[in-house]
Amino acid sequence: MTPAEIRNVIIDILSDISPDSDLTDLRDDVSFREQIELDSMDFLDIVMELKKRYRVTIPEEDYPQLASMDSTVSYLARKMEHVAV
Amino acid sequence: MRDAERRATLICNSPRCWYLESGMYDTIIIGAGMSGLAAGIRLAHFDQRVCLLERHTTIGGLNSFYRHNRRDYDVGLHAVTNFTAKGATRGPLAKILRQLRFKWEEFALAPQRGSRIAFPGVHLRFSNELELLRSEIQREFPTQVDRFEILLRQLVDYDDLDQDLFVQSTRTRLQAIFSEPLLVEMLLCPLMWYGNAREHDMDWGQFGIMFRSIFLEGFARPYKGVRLILKNLVKRYRELGGELLLRSPVKQILLEGSAAVGVELEDGRQLMGKKILSSAGLVETMRLCHHHPADQLPTAGQMTFIESISILDCQPQDLGHDETIVFFNDHDRFAWHRPEHELCDLRTGVICSPNNYLYEPELGNLPEGVIRLTSIADFDRWRDLPEPEYRREKLRWYDLSLESAVRFVPDFRSRVVDLDVFTPTTIRRYTAHDNGAVYGAPHKQLDGRTLFQNLYLCGTDQGYVGIIGSIMSGISIANSYCLR
Numbered sequence: 001m002t003p004a005e006i007r008n009v010i011i012d013i014l015s016d017i018s019p020d021s022d023l024t025d026l027r028d029d030v031s032f033r034e035q036i037e038l039d040s041m042d043f044l045d046i047v048m049e050l051k052k053r054y055r056v057t058i059p060e061e062d063y064p065q066l067a068s069m070d071s072t073v074s075y076l077a078r079k080m081e082h083v084a085v
Numbered sequence: 086m087r088d089a090e091r092r093a094t095l096i097c098n099s100p101r102c103w104y105l106e107s108g109m110y111d112t113i114i115i116g117a118g119m120s121g122l123a124a125g126i127r128l129a130h131f132d133q134r135v136c137l138l139e140r141h142t143t144i145g146g147l148n149s150f151y152r153h154n155r156r157d158y159d160v161g162l163h164a165v166t167n168f169t170a171k172g173a174t175r176g177p178l179a180k181i182l183r184q185l186r187f188k189w190e191e192f193a194l195a196p197q198r199g200s201r202i203a204f205p206g207v208h209l210r211f212s213n214e215l216e217l218l219r220s221e222i223q224r225e226f227p228t229q230v231d232r233f234e235i236l237l238r239q240l241v242d243y244d245d246l247d248q249d250l251f252v253q254s255t256r257t258r259l260q261a262i263f264s265e266p267l268l269v270e271m272l273l274c275p276l277m278w279y280g281n282a283r284e285h286d287m288d289w290g291q292f293g294i295m296f297r298s299i300f301l302e303g304f305a306r307p308y309k310g311v312r313l314i315l316k317n318l319v320k321r322y323r324e325l326g327g328e329l330l331l332r333s334p335v336k337q338i339l340l341e342g343s344a345a346v347g348v349e350l351e352d353g354r355q356l357m358g359k360k361i362l363s364s365a366g367l368v369e370t371m372r373l374c375h376h377h378p379a380d381q382l383p384t385a386g387q388m389t390f391i392e393s394i395s396i397l398d399c400q401p402q403d404l405g406h407d408e409t410i411v412f413f414n415d416h417d418r419f420a421w422h423r424p425e426h427e428l429c430d431l432r433t434g435v436i437c438s439p440n441n442y443l444y445e446p447e448l449g450n451l452p453e454g455v456i457r458l459t460s461i462a463d464f465d466r467w468r469d470l471p472e473p474e475y476r477r478e479k480l481r482w483y484d485l486s487l488e489s490a491v492r493f494v495p496d497f498r499s500r501v502v503d504l505d506v507f508t509p510t511t512i513r514r515y516t517a518h519d520n521g522a523v524y525g526a527p528h529k530q531l532d533g534r535t536l537f538q539n540l541y542l543c544g545t546d547q548g549y550v551g552i553i554g555s556i557m558s559g560i561s562i563a564n565s566y567c568l569r
Contacts, residue, residue, distance in 0.1 A: 019188050020172055020179075037174040041184060044564060048131050 001080045003073050009080075010072055013049045017042055028069035050076075054083050109357050110134045112567050113348055115335050115373075116364035118146025118516070119552055120544035122318040123559030124362050126185050128567055129325035136356060137327060138348065140334035140517055144319055146364070146544075147516045147523065148311050148552055153505050156453075158394060159310045160507065160515055161523075163410060163437040163457060166279065166298035167553040168196055168213055168305035176302055177553050184560045191317050194305035195442040197409035202271045203493045204414050209271055213303030226268045236262050240293050248531055251290030258289055270419040275299055275412040277421045278435050278459075280550040282386045282524035284422040291529070291548075298551060304409055306442045308451070314552065334517075335365075338373045338540065345374070345540035360567050364544030364559070366518050367526050367535075374537060386522030387423040389509040391462045393483045396503040397454030401438045404495045406456075411436040413493040424463045429482050431489040435459040456497055460486045464509040464520040479506040524550050533562045541566050 001009070011023055014036070021036045032038045038046075046066055050056045056079055058066075065075035112128050114121045117139035128135045143149055148161035167177045171189040182189060199212045207225055211218040223230050236259070259269045273287065276295040281287045307313040322329065338361060339347040347357035363370040368385045401407070414433040424430040437457045440450055460482070470478055483506045487498055509521035518525060525545030533541045541562050549558040 016186060018174075018183050019186070020182075021174065039180070041180065041560075041564060044568070045184070048568060052131055 001083050001085055003077050005085050006073050006076050006080055007069060009050075009054070010046070010069060010076075013046055013053075016049070017045050026069065028073075031067045032069070033067070046072075054080065056080060056083065109359065110136045111358070112136075112360045112362060112563075113138065113356055113358035114362045114364070114543075115348070115370070116140075116146060116517070116544065117144040117319075117329060117331070118364055118544060119148055119314075119318070119555040120364045120547075120549075120559035120562075121146075121362070122315070122322055123181070123185060123556040124543055124563040124567075125322045125327045125329075125559075126318065126325065127560055127563040129322060129327040130186070131568055133567065135327045136358070137322070137329045138333045138335055138350070138356075139329065139331050141515060142332055144329070144331070145311065145315050145515070147512065148315070148555075149515050150310065150312050150315075154503055156396065156503065157310070157312070158505060159312075159439075160392075160512070162306070162311040162552065163279075163435065163439075163459075164197065164304035164306055165192075165194055165314075165552050166304060167302045167551075168194055169302055170196075177298070177557050178302070181553060181556045181560060184564075185318075185321070185556070187317065187321075193307045193309070193313060195308060195444045197304035197306075198407055198441045198443060200275075200304065200410040200412070201408055202274055202412050204267065204271055204274075205416065207267065207271070211300060213305075215301055218300055222268065226265050229263055229265050229268050232262050232264070240296055246290045246293070251288055251529070251531065253289040255287040255289050255292040258292075267417055270414070270417065273421075274414055274419045274433065275410075275435075277419070278412055278433075280524055280554070281421065282388060282522065282529075282545075282550075283527040284387055287421075288529070290531075294549070294554070298553065304442075306439060308442075308444050308448050310439065311552070318556075335373055337375060338363075338370070338537075340374060340537060343536070344538040348373075359539065361540045362543050362559075362562060362567070363535075363540065364542070364555075366522075366544075367528070367530055367542060367546040368519055369517065370535065370540070370542060374535075374540070376536065384526065385519035386524060386526045387464070387520055388421070389462055389464050389512055389521040389523055390459045391429055391467075391479075391482055391486070391506060391508050393458045393460070393486045394505045394507075395456045395458070395487070395497065395501045397456065397497055397500040398502045399500055400450060400454045401440050401456060401497065403454075404497055404500065406438065406495045406497065407441055408494070409438065409441040411493055413490065415489070415492065421461075424461060424466075428463055428466045428478060429486065430461040431486055433461065434486065434490055436490050436494050454497075454500070458486055458490050460489075462509050464513070464522075467509045468513075475508075475510075479508060482506070518545070533558075533565065 047058050066072045111133035114137045125137045169176045169178050202209045209221045280295045334351045335348045336351045345361045349355045512521035529548040531548045533547045543559045543562040547558045
């Protein structure tokens with residue numbers, strides 16, 4: 001997966017977790033928490049959805065890497081390099 | 086056929102039966118009420134093999150429904166609390182919708198018109214906007230308004246209370262804030278009525294939860310009542326591959342050493358599971374483990390009710406009654422305990438009209454007027470009545486409870502065309518909680534742990550009550566112990 005494809009995956013997961021949030025103006029360099037008020041339960045969901053959909057496991061100590069879209073995509077770029085779309 | 090296969094065939098008639106394939110569930114959930122269904126959805130969504138066991142013939146637990154004289158009745162639901170409007174990102178309602186992947190519209194909640202706390206000569210109206218309650222306190226108790234703001238500030242952080250702070254006395258805390266005892270009683274009345282398992286006093290943590298859910302967020306109801314919510318939950322659970330077994334009471338929880346490994350049903354079937362979630366209640370769950378050292382166990386709750394339901398030949402609004410819920414108490418002190426001498430204590434009660442919600446105009450109002458009236462009752466006295474007397478007493482207390490209620494709302498008795506009464510024994514049948522205790526045991530096990538590994542509590546005795554609360558309980562226990 002390319003970074004752009006990973007971004008789409010994350011957008012897709014976010015729209016599932018938070019169907020009432022408008023994600024069209026989501027800024028990649030600002031934390032999710034500030035923009036769509038994700039709490040720790042929601043972050044667990046991003047992790048679980050990645051595991052469910054792509055078998056990507058993220059250890060608990062890496063959760064802070066998922067703070068914003070930019071940091072999430074760069075963190076996942078290596079992990080999901082060989083994952084098919 | 087081998088024994089195990091035969092057993093599995095008996096268990097499974099759904100096309101996708103996990104048990105047949107592996108002989109082991111990831112999670113077995115006891116009780117298909119709100120918390121069990123919510124936990125089941127979370128776990129099935131993340132591909133767990135889940136089996137939900139329900140003792141009764143239908144789902145819902147306390148928040149179930151039934152048909153009587155060709156009419157639909159709800160058991161538990163007066164109101165869904167914690168109402169927030171569409172688009173809200175904060176609060177428990179938004180959180181459970183996200184966690185269960187529902188859209189706001191799927192719960193179809195219509196907000197309340199407005200409610201009231203009625204004491205002799207003093208009334209406090211409130212709605213889903215806190216400002217109304219604040220102005221009512223200003224009107225009735227002008228010296229207490231600043232103190233009310235102090236209370237609000239103290240409640241901000243209630244989410245983070247540990248068990249010691251959680252169980253502090255609410256009466257003591259409120260008496261330290263307010264100098265008008267009557268206001269303390271009036272604030273306690275609706276919050277105890279809708280979520281206090283403890284007699285006389287209330288846990289401070291529970292008070293905070295109820296204050297937020299009722300005064301800061303507020304009441305709502307789907308036009309179709311609790312059925313709509315249950316239908317959505319069970320449909321989703323099944324779509325995700327979850328199994329649901331009705332009429333399947335658990336006889337015992339199977340243990341190996343200090344760990345739970347499965348359950349045995351009343352009919353002898355055994356199901357094995359890696360984790361077991363029980364919404365049966367703390368005392369009831371320990372009994373299923375054959376573990377009952379009386380001195381160590383907290384006791385079951387005592388607060389249970391009768392519900393007198395009246396069907397009217399008109400809308401309550403036609404009689405001048407447009408309030409959603411009226412919490413009344415006929416003296417200055419709010420007495421919250423099991424009746425001492427009789428089947429019921431009618432000094433206080435809750436009058437709810439499902440007609441008085443702001444339904445979408447295209448739905449109109451409910452076809453018939455309904456007034457539901459809840460009164461405190463004594464489980465033992467109701468249980469001990471022989472059959473003919475039980476029926477007679479139901480009717481007698483229906484009349485008496487209405488007589489008490491019409492002191493606080495327009496007299497609707499001449500417009501009643503049908504009625505039903507359910508009692509603590511009915512509640513016991515639906516919830517399987519000891520004493521028909523509506524809000525479970527007074528002691529809450531906030532972390533959901535039990536004496537046994539792999540066995541966790543969810544639902545009423547874990548700490549959250551009400552529809553939104555019990556759904557939240559199922560979600561959080563599933564997240565904490567079955568998904569991480």
